[in-house]
Every structure is written in C-alpha cells, then in structure tokens.
Amino acid sequence: MKVKFYKYQGTGNDFVMIDNRQNIFPKNDTKLIEKLCDRRFGIGADGLILLENDNSTDFKMVYYNSDGNESSMCGNGGRCLVAFAKKMNVINNETTFIATDGLHHATISENGIVSLQMKDVDQVNIHTDYVFLNTGSPHHVTLIDDLEHFDVATNGAKIRYSDLYGKAGSNVNFVKQMDVQDSKQSNHFAVRTYERGVEDETLSCGTGVAAVAIAMNAIGKTIANKIELDVQGGKLEVSFEKNNGVYTNVHLIGPATFVFEGEIEL
Template identity: 30%
Template sequence: MRVPFIKMHGLGNDFVVLDARVDDVPELTGETVRRLADRFTGIGCDQLILLAPSADADFAMRIFNHDGGEVGACGNATRAVAMLHGKEARIATAGGLLLASPTQGGASVDMGVPRFDWEAIPLAYPMDTLSMPVAWDMLENPGAVNVGNPHVIFFADDTDAVPLDRLGPEIENDPLFPERVNVNVATIVAPDHIRLRVWERGAGLTLACGTGACATAVHAMRRRLVEPKVTVTLPGGDLRIEWSEGGSIRMTGPATESFRGSFEWADYA
C-alpha cells in the first residue's frame, strides 16, 4: 500500500509527518522508522511524526527519533504540526498536553511546566539539578531540566569551540542518565540572548532543538543569567522563549512545509 507523507522542518530540524487522522498508516516499528529516516535510502529526517485521533485533545502526536526510539516531546515538530493543522490546537503527546497556535510563518506553543526534581529528569541517583557536581572534559557543573524529555545544560564561553560531536554521545549514554539525555551547550550573549548547540538523544547534532531551547532558557533564568524573555539562536535560526517561575514555557518560532509525496510501505516495513 502507498502511504502519503509531508516533509517539514523547523529551523532545519526536519520531520517526516504521517497523518493517521486522514490516511491509513500501518503499525510503526523501530526498523520502519530507521529505514524511512535514512538520508541515503529513505526519505530522510531527524524525527518521524505520527498524527492520530485523540479522545482527550484535538489530535495526538507520537515522535520517533532517527534511531527508531520513541520520545515524549519535540518543540520544533509541535510548531510544524500546529502550522499544518491551521488553527489553535490541543495536542496530546507522551510528554503531556501541549497547546499550540499558528502564527505568521510558524507557531507559538505552550510547552507546559518544566520539571527539575532528579527523579523527573531522571537521574540515576539524587542530585541538585541546578548545579550538578559532575564534569566531562571542559564541560562541568551543568543543570538538568525535563520539558517532556530530559535535558542537561552546560554553559561555555564559546559554544562553537566545544567538541560536541565527541562529548555529546559520551554524555548522552552516561549511566547517570538511565533514559539517556539531550546535551545542550550554551553561551550567554546578553541578558536577552543565548547561543546554543544541541546533541539530540537518538538523532545527534541538530540544526535546532525546540525542547533544548526551552530547557536551556529556563535553566539560565533559574541561575539569574538572563531575563524572563530571551532569544535562543541555534545553528538553524532563532526561537523566542518566555518563562516565569512556576508557570508554563512559551516557545515561538518558524516552521516550514518542504514537500509532499508517498511511498510503498512494504519497501520500508
């Protein structure tokens, strides 16, 4: 059977979207996801997104990383599917309910309330997540935030000088993080501006990570390094993040539909 897809991206973080609300989509397996995500023999993407009906929301969104593993949240994908939906939406995810509204050229998303307890990250043992007494080479004393998926955040004088392609996978798979972790390295440019690079769990170096931008901004705000409204500049472009302590995170930024097509399911099953 042929299955339609929509190729989209948010600041270069790209997705293959399958819409089971309107199309017949067989049960996904990790192997099918990996084959579709392959940039040489498949469609190619950082994440595969499956939309489905929901009894508790306007629709449900499942998120699969390039390696086939399912995750709870993806900020860039949320903006993309909000733009695709075309109106305000309540989106059910494994990481919780998200509220999204399309904007000119993108969307604004209520990403929910961040969690800071060590069990919520999760970490392997109790630790202060505001300043963790751990280090990997020049990266030390990070913070940790869960925004639907786990993030560890480091500050550096120059994020571009950090060998994230080497340290990213080492930190991602460290036993301290039993569910692995997304690795963020940030530079504070000004009280309203952060530069950020992200090693994404299950996907690797990425041009943009919406939940990483949220987690990094929130951690910088908790450390009183930036204001409650900041621009986060990633290799793919800018996101606007707003947060007040105890409240939800608001993320605003662009999303783009690249093209549409279809594929033969049996070729990737």
C-alpha cells in the same frame, strides 16, 4: 502500500509528517521508521510524526526519533505538527492537542510562526558545572566559552552515555551567553544540542532551548522571562512565568515551515 508524506522543518530540525487518522501506518515497525528517516535510503529527517485522532482534543501527536523508536516530547516537532494540522484543515489558528507529556496549547500566525505551550517545570537540578531539567524530554545544560568550535557530537555522546543518566540517557545542550551586560546578564544565548535517538547534533532542539532558557534564569544568567536563542538552524524564543521556583506558561516560539510532499512505498 504507498503512503503520502509531508516534510516540515522548524529552524532546521526536520520531520516526516504522516496523517494517520485512518490508522493505516504500521506504528510498531521500527526498521521502517528508521528507513524513512534515513537521509540516503529514505526521505531523511530527525524524526517521524504521526497525526492521529483524539477524543478530547483536536489531535494526538505520536513522535519517533530517527532511530525508529517512539520518544519523549519534541518541541520543534510539536510546532511543525501544528502547522501540518492547519494544512490538513484539522485546525484553524488555535489548537489543543495531546502528546506523550500531556496537553499542549498552540497558536499559529499567518506567517507560520507557531507558539507552543510546553509543560510546566517544577524541578531544576543545579550542579557545579551543569543544570539538569525535564521540559517534556530530559536535558543536560552546560555553559561553553568557545561554542563555535566545540565538538558537540563527541562531547555530547560522552555525557549522554555517561553514568549520570544510565541507559535512558539525556539530551545535552551546550550554551554560550551572548550580549553580556555590565550586570553579567543578558536575555540572549546561543545553543548547540546533541539529541539522543538521533545520536548526533541537530540544527535545533525545541525542548532543548526551553530547557536552556529556564536553566539560565535559574542560575541567574538572566532575569528576563522572554529569552532569545540562536540555534544552528535559525532563531527561537522562549517565554515563561516564574512563581516560587516553578516555571509555568512556558512557550516555545518560532517558524514551522512546509518543505515538500510526496509518496513512498512502504
């Protein structure tokens, strides 16, 4: 059976998109999904996303990591799926859709910038040398001085597989504060992320930069509620509101770009 696919990327975080509104894709075939995401034997991607029907929203997002396993929320994937849904004429410039972590609202501009509302965050665990929180996926956040030369793959794996997070593991974000003012604050950070399920550094992680923005606010590195984030694949923004320690109206903002389309034999 041949299946049509579409390739999208959001600041270098790339995804295979498949329109599964007719329920034709073998969703439980882990090996197949892993093969499609393989950069040598398949299409190549950090993950695979299915666009499916939903009775109460515009569509449903089903996300798989490149290891073939269905996973938690992917922010850049969600933004790319919004762009894909527009290409498929499922939506116009605004949408509401359902994902594994609940309801999401999003808008897409004419130049392809997608603003995706993420889940509220009511718990930020601050430790001596790291912060842990969940923005739809679990994230470990720690500050690093020499981020440019840091071995993200090795050190990220150590934390991801450590006793801190058990079998489920966590995504791991390494952060450098940029443009520091006299107040030792700024609204600009650089981020590199080790993603579980990919088991390597990715060029960008949407739930990761959302976690970094909130974490940096929580520990007083910034008082801003709109944060600029440099990732390996480009630039993203995260905005939020903070009330009594609860982060609401969290938006992940950045480009979602169509790359190519094709057919592949399953």
